[in-house]
Amino acid sequence: MNWISRKLAIISYNLVAETVDMHPLVNNHIFTTVYFISPLMDRLDEMVSLGYEWYSENDDYRLTHQNYEQDALFTTQWTLMYHLDDSLMISASYHHDWEGEPSLNGISQNDEIDRDRFGLALVKKSTSGKFIIQYGKDASTDNGFIREHEVFLRWQMAWK
Secondary structure (H helix, E strand, O other), X not given: OOOHHHOEEEEEEEEEEOOOOOOOOOOEEEXXXXXXXXXXXXXXEEXXXXXXXXXXXXXXXXXXXXXXXXXXXXXXXXXXXXXOOOOEEEEEEEEEEEEOOEEXXXXXXXXXXXXXXXXXXXXXXXXXXXXXXXXXXXXXXXXXXXXXXXXXXXXXXXXX
């Protein structure tokens, strides 16, 4: 495994269109994340990421048909990644989310998100992408949705 080739910086921009049925708070959101990956030792990498997520307003919120808006949400993540071999990796992560205060009909709800969580992942690489199994758990949630336990199955592809 080439130690130098593991240094990487990535900027991602994503547009997710959702229906109100899929996500009761917002119609869609856009998020941008910047990742910095660097090797620490022979098979151990570190990743730091910063994210910014913003939402469109929902003018038909739940059964009350109120106007729901949410301020931008900021997130940071620190991850240790251990390469078992060239195609298999395990990782452990710490995430912190903050801001993202909602308002209903223009009235602030005074409940900015403040959440810390941890995650574990198993990543299998192939020639066409990565298959990721990820488990996460909240460490603390002062405001926001409580994610007591979450499991993700994800397929990730990159285009050149």
